[in-house]
Amino acid sequence: MKTKAPHDLDTAGTRERIVRTASLLMQRQGYEGTGIKQISREAGATLGSVYHFFPGGKQELGTAAVRLGDEEFTELLRETLDAEPDPAKALLALTASLAEGLRDSDWLDGCPVTSAVVGTATSAPAIQQAAAEAFARWRGVVAAKLVTAGFADTDAEELAHTVIATLEGAELAAQVARSATPLEVAGRHLARLVASYRNG
Template sequence: MNDTRERLLITGERLFRTQGYSGTGLKQLAQEAEAPWSSMYHFFPGGKQQLGAEVIRFAAERYAALIAKAFAAYPDPADAVAAAFKAEAKILAESNFRNGCPVAAVTLDVASTVEELREPCAEAFGLWITTIAQGLAAGGLPAKDARELASHVLSSLEGAILLSRAEKSVAPLERASAFVVPAVRARLQARGRNNRR
């Protein structure tokens, strides 16, 4: 990937996390990425919407890799889910509750009115659900059950991030984790018992 283009995507993701899509201006983005203004339209001739879509896809791949890494690091998928909630709580606390999810920020901001951005947002969430489902399936859940549970995990995590930002407290993430992690563990253990019958 071109260094300037990558800097624009990384900076775009950071700014979307903290101030959303509508609150991020192209001049600010180029300036903070230390990129020439002309490079913005060189790499993203479709303007802000194209940039936004590519930032979402960039963030989607980046976070999918982190999710996969978490599941690879923990033999028990429930521990990987717990780690994801803890990691988000740490990110929020260290950023004074400014660093939310870049895809959620764009979804809330403009996905209902800008189809060119709704589609990559839906694809991003779909990729994360698939990645979580793969981690859960590795723990013995059938693919359909793993995908349904993964959707629940992601919905809970994203909702808890939003509540934590609103409350300026990690308590919503901790409360959500206290329900979600035991639910994941119970589903995995039930599957294990069924397999032994």
């Protein structure tokens, strides 16, 4: 039962600023390529604050950053899928939205979870765990949408696997090629794949 006094808000403010900055920087530079001092500097916080909020150090902060990316993409996923009854059309809207976001950042801001998880398998297992949970949650959201639209449970779960994997891969490909084409093509193919299960 916490009160929402200004004190608490300020606290939450600094903590959140640190996490958001960490998420953004790790998205662009990866986990290993981002330093704690750079995060604290760009977040307008001090090193003391960072270790006050994240006594577990870099790994705990990285985990929080991945969780933030998880939450944000989960919300985008839910919004986009809810706005269109037909799952195939919704996927087209989703890839278009991702392509727009990527272009707007000059192809720098890819998937925050992907960026943070690469190369941390042995050095930061907690981050791997958080990334695994994120992917599983996203698959769950896609699968739920498909089930609601009348797909069989098994088909929905398998399609959700491929939808999320293809989105990850197409986002990376688009980033590297500095072109929206991989995402646009992936959207059309995913829509076609999903539609092929509608009557069969």
